[in-house]
Amino acid sequence: MRSVSVLGATGSIGESAFDLLMRAGGPGAYRTVALTGAANVARLAQMAIALRAEIAVTALPEKLPELRAALAGSGIEAAAGPEAIAEAASRPADWTLSAIIGAAGLPPGVEVLKRGGTLALANKESLVAAGRLVMGLAQANRATILPVDSEHSAIFQSLQAENLECVEAVTITASGGAFRDWPLERLARATVAEASSHPNWAMGQRITIDSASMFNKALEVIETHEFFGIDVNRIRVLVHPQSIIHAMVSHRDGGSIAHLGAPDMRHAIGYALNWPQRQPLPVPALDLAALGSLTFFAPDEIRWPALRLARDVILAGGAAGAVLNAAKEQALDDFIAGRIGFMDMAPAVERALTDASREEGFGQSPADLATVLEWDGLARRLAASKAGAA
Ligand code: NAD
Ligand code: MG
Numbered sequence: 001m002r003s004v005s006v007l008g009a010t011g012s013i014g015e016s017a018f019d020l021l022m023r024a025g026g027p028g029a030y031r032t033v034a035l036t037g038a039a040n041v042a043r044l045a046q047m048a049i050a051l052r053a054e055i056a057v058t059a060l061p062e063k064l065p066e067l068r069a070a071l072a073g074s075g076i077e078a079a080a081g082p083e084a085i086a087e088a089a090s091r092p093a094d095w096t097l098s099a100i101i102g103a104a105g106l107p108p109g110v111e112v113l114k115r116g117g118t119l120a121l122a123n124k125e126s127l128v129a130a131g132r133l134v135m136g137l138a139q140a141n142r143a144t145i146l147p148v149d150s151e152h153s154a155i156f157q158s159l160q161a162e163n164l165e166c167v168e169a170v171t172i173t174a175s176g177g178a179f180r181d182w183p184l185e186r187l188a189r190a191t192v193a194e195a196s197s198h199p200n201w202a203m204g205q206r207i208t209i210d211s212a213s214m215f216n217k218a219l220e221v222i223e224t225h226e227f228f229g230i231d232v233n234r235i236r237v238l239v240h241p242q243s244i245i246h247a248m249v250s251h252r253d254g255g256s257i258a259h260l261g262a263p264d265m266r267h268a269i270g271y272a273l274n275w276p277q278r279q280p281l282p283v284p285a286l287d288l289a290a291l292g293s294l295t296f297f298a299p300d301e302i303r304w305p306a307l308r309l310a311r312d313v314i315l316a317g318g319a320a321g322a323v324l325n326a327a328k329e330q331a332l333d334d335f336i337a338g339r340i341g342f343m344d345m346a347p348a349v350e351r352a353l354t355d356a357s358r359e360e361g362f363g364q365s366p367a368d369l370a371t372v373l374e375w376d377g378l379a380r381r382l383a384a385s386k387a388g389a390a
Contacts, residue, residue: 045070131226154259214304
């Protein structure tokens with residue numbers, strides 16, 4: 001029986017993974033090692049009991065008594081805190097999904113790579129903040145990383161049996177998010193509630209807001225560069241409101257292979273779970289006749305400055321990815337808390353990048369986790385809204 005762990009089990013991606021595992025037969029089909037979560041320990045315990053997990057871990061130490069109580073009598077171990085999540089990730093499992101949101105996903109992902117495991121990676125932030133380190137660890141430990149971001153799963157699938165040298169360009173699509181059709185002057189007043197609703201995908205709140213600002217796509221451009229090793233001038237972003245084509249690989253002979261599917265993350269998660277095989281998945285079949293037409297347009301970089309920042313970061317290399325990722329997380333916190341407006345996020349990130357670039361060592365890729373976390377901390381301080389500061 002294959003063994004699995006899900007880090008960030010209680011989130012949007014984690015719930016989809018849980019759905020797939022339960023449909024496949026739950027504890028009768030997979031042996032679950034670790035499930036992790038944060039505030040929602042009731043749901044975490046429920047999932048751990050349903051899958052008969054070995055251990056359930058919450059990121060929040062103050063939630064441990066509640067988790068223990070919810071697991072009482074089940075025989076499932078309970079633990080709490082970031083170190084306990086990393087320890088759970090280090091336990092052998094054939095397949096580990098990293099579906100934690102933000103830079104917090106990096107340390108446990110590193111543990112999976114260090115034990116030479118198979119890491120299904122939804123946590124794009126770890127590739128943005130520490131791409132060189134993550135890919136290097138995978139190689140050194142013969143670990144496997146399977147992309148779970150829909151666009152990257154689509155590139156991965158489109159690249160099967162293709163030689164990267166023949167690839168002219170890779171295009172990832174973007175729905176355009178909540179504000180695609182809003183007049184520019186209205187964007188500055190966009191509220192958190194307005195930014196938190198996505199036209200096509202049901203996702204966690206943070207990535208939904210990142211879709212509206214295109215910071216999600218900016219992270220994905222960097223993720224494409226880091227994971228596939230494709231240089232920046234061969235990575236394109238195309239706005240595609242229907243989210244049916246997820247990515248497209250174009251070859252030097254003028255042909256392109258695109259990956260199409262309904263906007264349902266269970267496809268990309270299930271593909272990674274069953275890889276290298278394919279199994280039936282509970283994903284709606286594509287009905288192009290019902291859709292009638294697919295539309296596309298080039299992204300406007302005044303509306304979405306995040307895309308320009310992504311290119312700058314790839315060209316700068318070194319610690320720029322760690323800085324962009326953390327500054328973006330800080331700016332997003334400030335927007336959600338009402339300290340800054342929607343259109344203030346990109347300038348805050350750009351300011352942090354400019355200030356950080358004057359620091360010694362900025363041009364060097366962080367060689368270890370501690371260095372990534374130092375840049376992360378600095379970037380958060382540089383990006384933080386002065387409005388909320390004491
Ligand atoms: P989410 O906010 O719904 O869930 C995040 C999960 O991480 C939860 O289980 C939460 O408890 C846990 N978590 C939060 N803070 C934590 C911390 N400090 N330490 C440890 N665990 C913590 O997020 P999501 O939308 O499921 O996204 C998860 C990841 O997948 C992100 O990296 C996101 O970019 C990526 N992703 C998501 C989607 C999607 O459809 N939601 C699509 C592509 C990629
Ligand atoms: Mg994506």
